Amino acid sequence: DAGVIQSPRHEVTEMGQEVTLRCKPISGHNSLFWYRQTMMRGLELLIYFNNNVPIDDSGMPEDRFSAKMPNASFSTLKIQPSEPRDSAVYFCASSLQTTSGDEQFFGPGTRLTVL
């Protein structure tokens, strides 16, 4: 079975450019999460969706960040304009919401470098 798919795996861009990260969750999962990982701050939740609806975006650092989930099989995280401090590994995760547990399955991540 295919796991969570993220693209691109690596992105290098210049400050001020728009960056779009993409995620395909595991088929059948109804929750999707975006996280960011840096050495200084560790792994932080940015936003999550249940049934394609954004539930909590309090972790989104600034208005430069936006996320969408137009359907159950696709989500994007956009940064516009990008800044060097946005450099990090961005992970997408998905889960099947149940009453007994909530294992999240992570994608391989997108390593973003903003010059």
Added chain:
Amino acid sequence: TQLLEQSPQFLSIQEGENLTVYCNSSSVFSSLQWYRQEPGEGPVLLVTVVTGGEVKKLKRLTFQFGDARKDSSLHITAAQPGDTGLYLCAETSGGGADGLTFGKGTHLIIQP
């Protein structure tokens, strides 16, 4: 927001040795998960603990949840190079699909 403290931050030991890493919070955990992350990959769930005092074993890994549900430990017996990775604890609300709050992790290196 609950703050999860993990210790030690870095640990390098020889193959065959035993080790314990810790996860602590000032607040009570709803439930706690342990993940392992290898370089270039996303975290992978190892275990979920829910009940105070709970102990779970996964081969050479033993996970313990404190009686007061404010701390947890991961003990590895006879560590192997394949155990190398970043070990993360995370709080989960349990039973739902809320986002996780992670500690910064313990970077573990097992030298052959």
